[in-house]
Amino acid sequence: MPDDTDTASAGAGADPEDAFALIGNETRAAILRALGETPHEGVSFSDLRSRVDAEMDSGQFNYHLSQLVGQFVDRDDDGYTLRSEGLALYRQIRAGTFNRRAAVEPFEIGLDCYFCGAPVEGEYEDGTFELRCPGCDHVYSHAQLPPSTVETGDVQNLLERVDQYNRHEMLAYARGVCPTCVSPLDTEFVRGEDVWSEGSERFDVFVGSECDHCGARHYMSVGLAVLYHPAVVAFFHDHGVDVTSRPHWELAWAMTDESLTVRDTDPWEVALEVERDGETLELVVDEDVSVEASRS
Ligand SMILES: [Zn+2]
Numbered sequence: 001m002p003d004d005t006d007t008a009s010a011g012a013g014a015d016p017e018d019a020f021a022l023i024g025n026e027t028r029a030a031i032l033r034a035l036g037e038t039p040h041e042g043v044s045f046s047d048l049r050s051r052v053d054a055e056m057d058s059g060q061f062n063y064h065l066s067q068l069v070g071q072f073v074d075r076d077d078d079g080y081t082l083r084s085e086g087l088a089l090y091r092q093i094r095a096g097t098f099n100r101r102a103a104v105e106p107f108e109i110g111l112d113c114y115f116c117g118a119p120v121e122g123e124y125e126d127g128t129f130e131l132r133c134p135g136c137d138h139v140y141s142h143a144q145l146p147p148s149t150v151e152t153g154d155v156q157n158l159l160e161r162v163d164q165y166n167r168h169e170m171l172a173y174a175r176g177v178c179p180t181c182v183s184p185l186d187t188e189f190v191r192g193e194d195v196w197s198e199g200s201e202r203f204d205v206f207v208g209s210e211c212d213h214c215g216a217r218h219y220m221s222v223g224l225a226v227l228y229h230p231a232v233v234a235f236f237h238d239h240g241v242d243v244t245s246r247p248h249w250e251l252a253w254a255m256t257d258e259s260l261t262v263r264d265t266d267p268w269e270v271a272l273e274v275e276r277d278g279e280t281l282e283l284v285v286d287e288d289v290s291v292e293a294s295r296s
């Protein structure tokens with residue numbers, strides 16, 4: 001397909017405000033929940049009404065249901081089902097994104113701060129999971145996650161899940177894809193002192209991305225941006241380490257700039273050196289996050 005051909009024509013969807021108003025109604029939210037419980041099964045009008053509110057007048061119920069059809073709900077010969085938009089919304093509601101509150105008091109994660117030596121702590125509050133050093137305030141990880149993140153599993157399991165979730169998000173950014181809206185992104189190198197985050201001035205450079213489409217913005221160290229490069233995965237694998245499953249905050253070479261040398265700033269070129277059992281992996285990275293790797 002030629003580059004200048006649009007792969008999809010963006011239809012004139014409803015305004016976001018209207019979409020939220022649609023499900024702001026109790027009956028319509030209940031319809032969404034009822035259909036979400038059997039996502040791939042058509043439900044008849046009468047069955048749906050009895051699942052939502054058997055007492056409700058049929059005309060009134062029909063009014064609410066018809067408001068959802070087209071936007072969140074489909075109707076065919078088998079009955080009513082959720083459209084993919086409705087299903088996505090239903091899953092967000094189930095995850096508690098909009099309507100539940102959860103908090104986890106600060107707890108030690110078993111890592112000493114690379115900068116000051118204090119035990120790094122994890123905390124969940126107001127929909128944000130953060131790993132932070134209470135000694136020097138350095139932020140190791142910061143992610144907006146739904147309450148369901150902390151509602152199941154023990155602390156160790158929580159940390160493993162957060163690590164995996166963050167890794168997948170970082171991989172998408174590193175490969176030029178917005179993990180929120182799947183738009184293409186450009187990466188750029190940004191000086192540490194120009195990034196607003198506690199402790200960012202301790203880094204020479206970050207890999208930054210900003211999504212013009214949805215406004216998502218993200219910064220990560222060069223080490224984190226190359227975490228899934230085949231040369232990195234293979235190097236660690238050859239030395240008996242699965243670098244894809246060890247919590248990323250335990251990888252000092254990726255969490256600090258101590259293994260990084262800035263070779264040029266116009267255009268940017270940096271070198272990362274990782275050593276393991278006497279072997280060194282050198283990665284030369286430019287600001288498109290393309291990598292030249294060599295071992296010695
Ligand atoms: Zn610290």
Ligand SMILES: [Zn+2]
Nearest residue numbers: 178181211214
């Ligand atoms: Zn986006």
